[in-house]
Amino acid sequence: MEQPAMSRGDSTDVSLPDVSTAAVSDADFHPAVAERHERLDVAVWDDIYVVGDVHGCIDELRHLIDVLSPGPDDLVVFVGDLVRKGPDSKAVVEFVRERENMRSVRGNNEDKLIHDRKTLERLDAADHQYLRSMPVALSWGDALVVHGGVHPTRPLGAQDVESLLNCRSVPSGNGYDGPFWFERYQGPQRTFFGHTVLAEPVHTEWATGLDTGCVYGGSLTAYDYYDDSFVSVPAQATYERRPDEKVLEPEQLDA
Numbered sequence: 001m002e003q004p005a006m007s008r009g010d011s012t013d014v015s016l017p018d019v020s021t022a023a024v025s026d027a028d029f030h031p032a033v034a035e036r037h038e039r040l041d042v043a044v045w046d047d048i049y050v051v052g053d054v055h056g057c058i059d060e061l062r063h064l065i066d067v068l069s070p071g072p073d074d075l076v077v078f079v080g081d082l083v084r085k086g087p088d089s090k091a092v093v094e095f096v097r098e099r100e101n102m103r104s105v106r107g108n109n110e111d112k113l114i115h116d117r118k119t120l121e122r123l124d125a126a127d128h129q130y131l132r133s134m135p136v137a138l139s140w141g142d143a144l145v146v147h148g149g150v151h152p153t154r155p156l157g158a159q160d161v162e163s164l165l166n167c168r169s170v171p172s173g174n175g176y177d178g179p180f181w182f183e184r185y186q187g188p189q190r191t192f193f194g195h196t197v198l199a200e201p202v203h204t205e206w207a208t209g210l211d212t213g214c215v216y217g218g219s220l221t222a223y224d225y226y227d228d229s230f231v232s233v234p235a236q237a238t239y240e241r242r243p244d245e246k247v248l249e250p251e252q253l254d255a
């Protein structure tokens with residue numbers, strides 16, 4: 001039976017998930033993911049922001065961080081794809097790497113560099129070391145951050161690194177035709193993701209999509225976790241062209 005995706009706050013009789021059972025541990029993941037899962041102790045952080053795909057857009061990243069103005073006790077988590085396509089991947093990697101309160105999961109574009117399927121001339125050994133150190137999954141409470149997404153019906157333990165990095169439509173392989181994993185997914189984790197380019201952020205009870213296509217002339221978006229709100233800054237240029245059919249409009253999704 002298909003249940004409609006719900007926006008948080010739509011209905012007062014939606015029971016909140018039991019965080020004790022929705023909290024993931026290494027044992028829940030595929031072994032290859034478990035060794036690249038980082039569990040965060042969020043008690044040590046005040047605010048938490050989750051940021052969409054940056055793709056080398058350093059000016060927009062600086063602008064967004066200026067607007068958010070996180071203090072040293074506020075955490076900024078990125079959904080991956082810091083690199084490639086945009087103007088200055090190296091500057092973005094350095095920006096995140098140099099800040100104690102910033103973390104990113106691995107995106108499919110970091111994965112291409114890690115496995116030498118693509119190269120970026122300007123990245124040095126320290127940059128590559130940092131890319132390899134990035135976790136595939138980050139979690140706290142009942143929250144999970146992965147680049148692509150989680151399959152809505154498969155157990156988490158059956159989803160390998162490749163799957164979490166590239167998940168988009170279900171069944172997989174039909175690109176931007178949908179249906180999409182986040183239209184079907186019913187928890188138990190609240191999952192934050194990038195990878196699928198959206199005209200507007202997706203925000204359902206269980207899934208929050210943050211790639212608003214900055215490198216394609218869209219915007220760079222952050223989600224304020226405790227305030228349950230979005231902050232976006234516009235792209236300063238269109239750095240790479242993308243066909244309209246590969247940017248998801250809200251009306252294409254089950255609401």
Ligand SMILES: [Mn+2]
Pocket residue numbers: 053081107194195211
């Ligand atoms: Mn991306």
